[in-house]
Each structure stands twice: as C-alpha cells, then as structure tokens.
Amino acid sequence: MRTLAGSLLSLEFDRSSVTRVRHLVMVSAQEAGLEGVALEDFVLAVHEAVTNAVRYGSPPRGIAMWREAGALVAEITDKGPGIPDEVLEREQTVTRFDFGGRGLWLMNRLADLVVRTGAEGTTIRLCTTLP
DSSP: OOOOTTSSEEEEEOGGGHHHHHHHHHHHHHHHTOOHHHHHHHHHHHHHHHHHHHHHOOSOEEEEEEEETTEEEEEEEEOSSOOOHHHHTOOSOOOTTSSSOOHHHHHHHHSEEEEEEETTEEEEEEEEEOO
C-alpha cells in the first residue's frame, strides 16, 4: 500500500489490509479537518464501502481520498460483477435476522453517496462537508 502525491490517500487494498485502510482513512480525515461524530460517521461509511468491495467485488480494489470545494471525498472501486438492482433499489434496511444488506443503507445515511455499478465493476463515492 502506498499513497500518491496530490491526494490524502490513494492505494489498492485486499482482505488482509482492511484494518490498516480504516486507520489510514481516519488519519486522513482528521488531517482534512473532520472531528467528533462527523469523523466517526465518515470513517464508518468508508469502512462499509471497503468491506463490501472485499466481500462482493474482485481485484483490483482501490481507495482514493481528497479535498474538494469544502468537502472530503472518498472513492472506493472494485472490478466485481456490480451491485444487483434489487439491492440498489432497497429503501429500507433488511430485518435484523438477515445477514448483510445494511452497507449501502448505512453509507447513504452517514455521507452523501453516489454509486456507479455494472458488469465492469463498482465505484462508491462518499462525500461529507468539511468544517
């Protein structure tokens, strides 16, 4: 894992690096100016996207973070089969007895969410306002 110049964070990840990625996201978001609940919410939203990319996507998987016009942006990508329409169209969380199905719902409540998905892979873009 290594970061690229000009961004807060830019790297590829796999299952073995999820914990390290979460730590780097937290440090990068703090450096960008997030703190308190806003920091916790954004880190959790990004972590959900990263774990979904590992669980459902295929390599290469990547994350990039940067500042943009008073906002902090994280973009998580994978080359998996895409997110099924029935998951994207779900407006309510699944029941407590279902396994999974809460990630996108949670991301959408903790940050501004944009999803691009298809047979060539998925890109999740999460954005939050900087103080």
